[in-house]
Amino acid sequence: MQSTHHVVPSLFWFRQDLRLADNPGLLEAQRAGPLMAIYIFEEEDPGALSMGSASRWWLHQSLEKFNAALDGKLNIYSGNAEKIITGLLEAQPIEAVYWNRCYEPWRVKNDAVLKKHLHTLGVTCKSYNASLLWEPWEAVKSDQTPYRVFTPFYRQASLQKPRSPLPRLSGACFLKDPNNKTTLADLKLIPQIPWYRGFETAWEAGERGAQKKLQHFLEHELTGYKEGRNFPGKKNVSHLSPHLHFGEISPQQVWHAVHQQEHVPLEDRAHFLSELGWREFSYSLLYHFPELPWKNFQPKFDHFPWKDNNVLLRAWEQGQTGYPIVDAGMRELWQTGTMHNRVRMIVASFLVKNLLIHWHHGAAWFWDTLLDADAANNSASWQWVAGCGADAAPYFRIFNPILQGEKFDPEGDYTRRFVPELTAIPKKFLFRPWEAPREVLAQANVTLGTTYPHPIVELASSRDKALEAYHQL
Numbered sequence: 001m002q003s004t005h006h007v008v009p010s011l012f013w014f015r016q017d018l019r020l021a022d023n024p025g026l027l028e029a030q031r032a033g034p035l036m037a038i039y040i041f042e043e044e045d046p047g048a049l050s051m052g053s054a055s056r057w058w059l060h061q062s063l064e065k066f067n068a069a070l071d072g073k074l075n076i077y078s079g080n081a082e083k084i085i086t087g088l089l090e091a092q093p094i095e096a097v098y099w100n101r102c103y104e105p106w107r108v109k110n111d112a113v114l115k116k117h118l119h120t121l122g123v124t125c126k127s128y129n130a131s132l133l134w135e136p137w138e139a140v141k142s143d144q145t146p147y148r149v150f151t152p153f154y155r156q157a158s159l160q161k162p163r164s165p166l167p168r169l170s171g172a173c174f175l176k177d178p179n180n181k182t183t184l185a186d187l188k189l190i191p192q193i194p195w196y197r198g199f200e201t202a203w204e205a206g207e208r209g210a211q212k213k214l215q216h217f218l219e220h221e222l223t224g225y226k227e228g229r230n231f232p233g234k235k236n237v238s239h240l241s242p243h244l245h246f247g248e249i250s251p252q253q254v255w256h257a258v259h260q261q262e263h264v265p266l267e268d269r270a271h272f273l274s275e276l277g278w279r280e281f282s283y284s285l286l287y288h289f290p291e292l293p294w295k296n297f298q299p300k301f302d303h304f305p306w307k308d309n310n311v312l313l314r315a316w317e318q319g320q321t322g323y324p325i326v327d328a329g330m331r332e333l334w335q336t337g338t339m340h341n342r343v344r345m346i347v348a349s350f351l352v353k354n355l356l357i358h359w360h361h362g363a364a365w366f367w368d369t370l371l372d373a374d375a376a377n378n379s380a381s382w383q384w385v386a387g388c389g390a391d392a393a394p395y396f397r398i399f400n401p402i403l404q405g406e407k408f409d410p411e412g413d414y415t416r417r418f419v420p421e422l423t424a425i426p427k428k429f430l431f432r433p434w435e436a437p438r439e440v441l442a443q444a445n446v447t448l449g450t451t452y453p454h455p456i457v458e459l460a461s462s463r464d465k466a467l468e469a470y471h472q473l
């Protein structure tokens with residue numbers, strides 16, 4: 001007997017959700033039958049931040065791994081998403097399109113347009129939440145306005161326990177698009193300048209790499225997180241941020257795994273979960289204040305007298321400021337594609353408050369060189385350090401890079417690792433080498449101005465200038 005039943009494939013559009021486990025949209029799409037899995041490297045949108053070089057490197061690795069997990073059935077495209085999806089619908093008998101939501105303002109806008117267009121074509125279109133614990137419109141005040149302060153945001157959001165992770169997709173039937181010739185190599189994601197060599201040993205992109213990082217963190221580093229996370233020389237952080245950004249692991253998977261570690265002190269678990277909460281807060285801010293990557297959250301900072309100084313900016317980018325903890329952080333970023341959170345705060349404060357350079361320049365450098373570059377976290381964090389953000393550190397609280405180094409890298413291991421020219425300098429002078437007697441410097445093989453720079457700015461006077469500028473606002 002001949003079956004009259006034919007199954008029409010659905011389209012699943014992968015974006016920042018490159019995983020098979022706990023993927024709500026993908027599971028739903030699979031219920032409808034065979035799937036055509038697509039990834040679109042989107043053309044630059046005039047209103048978008050175009051992906052930075054380090055992120056491109058990560059994306060290449062991640063897509064390669066993910067395509068292998070789909071037995072080579074990931075269909076890769078490059079161009080305008082709406083045109084590509086519409087083209088696919090014209091060429092194939094597809095009746096439904098599924099995706100997981102993104103929250104960058106340009107994606108929110110484009111998705112709404114696409115959804116409307118698909119509806120007019122009579123195509124079912126469904127979207128899901130795969131990357132946030134609480135969507136931005138869920139954690140709002142009772143009058144439906146967004147929170148501007150973290151603590152009440154987090155308290156309110158936490159009333160709703162994050163949903164449990166969903167099972168890993170299995171048994172799906174993935175289809176190849178016979179008309180598509182684009183390959184991963186065609187996207188040319190690997191940057192021309194091979195500065196990323198060090199990333200290859202430090203990171204394993206993809207779902208498996210993310211799970212390995214999580215397991216290692218749970219077993220070895222979560223205990224002691226609350227205190228240890230402040231010290232760049234310790235290992236008490238998860239290194240999950242690029243995996244979370246690209247959706248190789250979901251915040252729900254991380255949240256529940258951490259929550260369940262009952263043998264770990266509650267303060268460590270709670271503190272870690274609140275850091276995931278900061279990620280949620282950043283996303284809420286970006287969603288409700290879509291200008292966050294570009295405009296000061298507090299408009300009074302629009303009149304701040306920033307200084308344009310390319311020489312100082314380059315010295316900062318290259319880790320040649322003469323302040324060892326700042327230079328260690330900037331070189332860690334260049335060599336490994338990441339930087340410890342404590343040091344991110346120190347280097348950002350130094351740029352904005354000692355060099356008086358606009359936070360846009362710092363955010364742009366981070367955007368290009370961080371593997372975890374994330375529109376929400378990067379913009380919210382830079383504005384937070386600069387004092388112009390939501391719930392920001394007050395502008396007058398200026399990090400002192402000498403004291404920060406001495407307090408948070410007390411043995412100097414972190415700083416010496418990334419500033420090897422200061423390896424032999426005694427601890428007492430590590431964060432202030434210009435104060436070391438000549439014979440101490442000679443013994444440590446340090447010649448200031450030759451082997452290591454003189455400080456590019458004087459701390460006390462630059463601090464005074466910053467405070468004066470602030471008071472004039």
Ligand SMILES: Cc1cc2nc3c(=O)[nH]c(=O)nc-3n(C[C@H](O)[C@H](O)[C@H](O)COP(=O)(O)OP(=O)(O)OC[C@H]3O[C@@H](n4cnc5c(N)ncnc54)[C@H](O)[C@@H]3O)c2cc1C
Nearest residue numbers: 237238239240241275278279341344372373374377378381
């Ligand atoms: C100037 C500046 C720029 C930053 N830019 C980014 C960025 O582009 N992308 C990014 O993911 N983070 C950014 N951060 C936040 C933070 O530094 C990183 O998320 C963190 O260092 C990542 O390391 P981890 O995964 O080991 O963190 P863990 O301490 O293990 O924390 C777990 C997760 O919680 C989230 N998280 C932790 N701290 C923060 C925070 N302060 N704000 C928001 N989320 C947080 C991250 O998703 C992180 O992976 C920035 C911070 C500063 C001060």
